[in-house]
Amino acid sequence: MLTDPLFYAVAIPAVILLGMAKGGFAGIGVVAVPLMALAVSPVMAASITLPILLVQDVVSVWAFRKSWDKGLLLLMLPAAAVGVFLGWALAAFVKEAAVELAVGAISVVFALQRLWAERAVSAAEQVAAAPGRAWLGALCGAAAGFTSQIAHAGGPPFQIYVLPRRLPRDAFIGTSAIFFATVNWMKVPAYVALGAFTPKVLATAGVLLPLAIASTWAGVWVVRRVPAEGFYRVIYVLLVLVGGKLVLDGARGLIA
Template identity: 55%
Template structure:
């Protein structure tokens, strides 16, 4: 049966793909809302499997759009940790309660966003973070772990990278390449679990045109924002996302 035959499932899938597209276009943090949205209509495992091919296509648009603005230093430190996180989540997925992971992630994300807004209140200038690269590897492991579980790797990335005060397009380009690599790291475990069945791939294929259009829309929007406004929006989205993940874990 076509996964998108039900009107409610179709509506949630369209909304999830638009959210992912805006996130891939540069509105960091929104992407972690996509799986919970689609999981309102279908099983969480099926939701994650359906969205991964969509993410892979959106990554192409995002990486190409920001191919000249990215930090190799940040990516180089984060990706080894991300690989460890993806492997650990794949091996111990059955033993790790997803609700507890999302609860911890939600609370930390919301508190971090609130702290950064407070620290930068009134346009106050805060010195950029200069934490060592190995800290980024630890956050990379958290990115890989939460991304494998629920495509929710954005918050750990933001927690390490936003305080570094990169130009906002460099921030987005770095995020694009990092998560493009992480999403390909996740493919073997999805294949091993048989998650990419015919119904999932057909549904993902139908959503591809919308996925590409939504990503370009996100790129267009982000390129017209200044850095100060961009980071304020990121912190607000982190608070909203943190509260949403916390609520999802508790209900």
């Protein structure tokens, strides 16, 4: 088990952010691994994070188990499996920084466009739900699996397809929870093959698990008190922030 105080100084807020993300504030968990990487290697940070995510997934799936979109999952999950496999197979040839930069830039443009569209209608009107093309859903599912495997940034591609559909708040969160719970289990074989789950990694993750569970329930509690009509605007703003961070990280990595 890690005993470095610096690690826990960054890991505790990272796990809390992961919990809030799993509780419904989609996207903000992307900062967790970079935070932990201030104290340990990025590979170890990702290896510690994955078992924590698997436990948090149980909490979020249970909390929103009655609200999810079966059609979206049937469309996107098979494609995500292909994306995870491609991410594993191409890891040696694809620069993580380039993936982060591309995903971040697309996410920022998309979220800003959607925020402008919401502002353009009167307060009494609802933004019309986009029907979404099946091929685009499969493409975004594959991109979510790929970027999750390569750069732990699967949220933006998933949101780009799902957000315009204007699902009810709980259905959006539940669908997201089940999607990423499945994708995280898809990633486990690759981590096992790499020998990432060492006794030190698992013991450290175990120490953080109580906080992970508590923070996820806290996220569920908070998100259910956000007015439904303002929920999507909050998620779009978070997507801009997350996308901006990915752009900065990607640009910094490519320059380095």
